[in-house]
Amino acid sequence: RLEIIRAKHSGFCFGVRQAIDTTMKQIGRNAGGRICTCGQLIHNATVTDELAARGVGIINAPEEASAGDTVIVRSHGEPQRFYRTARERGLHVIDATCPFVARIHTLVHDAYARGAHIVIVGDKNHPEVIGINGWCEDTAFIASTAEEASRYPFPDAFVVSQTTLNEKVFDEITGLLQRMGVRLEIQNTICSATRERQQAAAELSERVDAMIVIGGRNSSNTKKLYEICKKNQNKCFFVENNKDLPLKQLQKCNRIGIAAGASTPERVIKEVISTMSENITNENNISMADYMDEI
Ligand code: F3S
The missing domain is CATH 3.40.1010.20 (4-hydroxy-3-methylbut-2-enyl diphosphate reductase, catalytic domain)
Known part of the structure; x- marks a missing residue:
């Protein structure tokens, strides 16, 4: 058979479910202004078409929203500057950053504040990685392959990973950095x-x-x-x-x-x-x- x-x-996953629930609740209680997500809420056309039909717009940056608009931060998270700009523009921010991603923001922010060099293992064009990099003033060294990692220039590094990274890639890149003699503080932030x-x-x-x-x-x-x-x-x-x-x-x-x-x-x-x-x-x-x- x-x-x-x-x-x-x-x-x-937990983070995506939470972002969708948060958005749905917001549609129900909108008190004026537009509701929009910064970027597509999730990478799935079925869901985003449904949200569009319910009047949820998509903006690409907080500069595209006006005072009084509600902007939902999706599970991928945003750089620190996003929150500054949103505050300055009088936007109502609903933060649906996945707690696992928010934890990486805190780790990177704190490590950077004490002078560490940040390495993010992941795709430099992925919004989650762009968001994480925005918690160390865009100074992170980002590598998704061993070849890219082989160009790492500093003697030490605080390493985190994109949450959706393949475990083998993370091990390969941290292994290579170790063999290059880089002193590493490793936080494997691949989501369970x-x-x-x-x-x-x-x-x-x-x-x-x-x-x-x-x-x-x-x-x-x-x-x-x-x-x-x-x-x-x-x-x-x-x-x-x-x-x-x-x-x-x-x-x-x-x-x-x-x-x-x-x-x-x-x-x-x-x-x-x-x-x-x-x-x-x-x-x-x-x-x-x-x-x-x-x-
Ligand atoms: Fe999902 Fe959050 Fe993990 S969005 S894949 S539960 S980091």
């Missing part, structure tokens, strides 16, 4: 939700005939999940929703694994499962009711 197995810890999600997806991808990774095209944590699963499983597909499913290539599979990024809504995951169940045939298909009970 066709088994559709969902990896543990797939779908919304990410670690658990990645481990569960990696394990599942080894024991299925095909693997489906669900998430927004611009969701970096979903992309990483896909890369991890792809290493174990040739038949690995990245889909945004049920319309992207490569149904032809999934025919005759007996076991299909599913993993989903931290910003993938439950509804999208369920639609993918139900489309597969209705359209993939092998000798003895599992009934939709059976697997909906399982999840």
Whole structure:
């Protein structure tokens, strides 16, 4: 029979759920002014389209909002200067920075205040990393590869990681810095939700005939999940929703694994499962009711 197995810890993480809840509450109690998020609340078009339909706008910087507007800080967090500008402009700030990201801001801010050189292991273009860098006056050395890290110029470093980083990359870069003789103070700030999600997806991808990774095209944590699963499983597909499913290539599979990024809504995951169940045939298909009970 066709088994559709969902990896543990797939779908919304704690920080994303909290940001969405906070935004929804704000829509209910808006007392005038616009409501907007600074950047897309989460990297998922299904959710952002829904928010747009409820009148939540998107700005790219606090300078784009006017006095009295409510600006929601998403789970990725913002640089320290964001709060200064927002205050000066009379914006009403609702802070939905994930507490795990806020902790990195505090660590970096304090280490920088005592004179440490900050290293962020992560993607320099990712808003979370830009936000973290903004808590040490944009002075951090940012590396996402060993090659970049090999150019580190100082004898010591206070190292943090982007929360969604792959553990192996973090170990590789800190290992290299150590071998270069850099004195390190290491804070592994990879979020446990990410670690658990990645481990569960990696394990599942080894024991299925095909693997489906669900998430927004611009969701970096979903992309990483896909890369991890792809290493174990040739038949690995990245889909945004049920319309992207490569149904032809999934025919005759007996076991299909599913993993989903931290910003993938439950509804999208369920639609993918139900489309597969209705359209993939092998000798003895599992009934939709059976697997909906399982999840
Ligand atoms: Fe927060 Fe971890 Fe999610 S840092 S936003 S709970 S992936």
